[in-house]
Amino acid sequence: MAPEIAQDAADGSAFRLSALRGKVVVLEFGFTHCAAVCPASLASLAAARQKLGAHSDRLQVVFIxxxxxxxxxxxxKTYLAQFDKGFVGITGTPEQMAAIRKDYGITATKHTAGGKTGYQMGHSSYLYFIDKKGMLRALMPFGRPADEIVHDVNVLAAE
Incomplete structure (x- = not known):
């Protein structure tokens, strides 16, 4: 089973990963000030949802x-809406987010570049695919095209 994530989503609703059973869930860990990797991954995920067309409801993207x-x-919420209004955003206290990262083996390190807000985050960049039964089934490294995401979603959705 994929480790449970239970806390408020960016839109204020109560979020539980286990409530998404029946859908393929893709988790992406990132941050809104990311200059290249996170927006590229979110754009690929948004393109994948578009390519799924009438079956786009098979896929739920959760950005942590x-x-x-x-x-x-x-x-x-504003950041994710630029990519797809259906994407769910998860944030919380530093302690809550550290616990989620630990559960998924994600590393994140602050790299200061001057000033209090002048920093970037170095972090693991994988997409975590969770099947309809809540099992963590695949990790996809950064840079995979939308067609490969669609393929994997369709395979997992057909099971």
Whole structure:
């Protein structure tokens, strides 16, 4: 089983990963100030949902912040809406987010570049695929095209 995630989503609703059973869930860990990797992954995920067309409801994307100090719920919600209004954003206290990262083996390190808010986050960049039964089934490294995401979603959705 994929480790449970249970806390408020960026839109204020109560979120439980286990409530998404019946859908293929893709988790992405990232942050809203990311310059390249996170937006590229989110764009691929948004393109995959578009390519799924009438079957786009098979896929639920959940973006989990590795930078809770800057990723407020409002900022996360606005950021994700640029890609797909159906994406769910998760943020919380630094302790809550550290616990989720630990459960999924995600590393995140703050790299300061001057000033209090002048930092970037170095973090693991994988997409975590969770099947309809809640089992963690695959990790996809950064940079995979939308067609490969669609393929994997369709395989997992057909099971």
């Amino acid at each position: 912040s590795v930078d809770p100090e800057r990723d407020t719920p409002a900022r996360l």
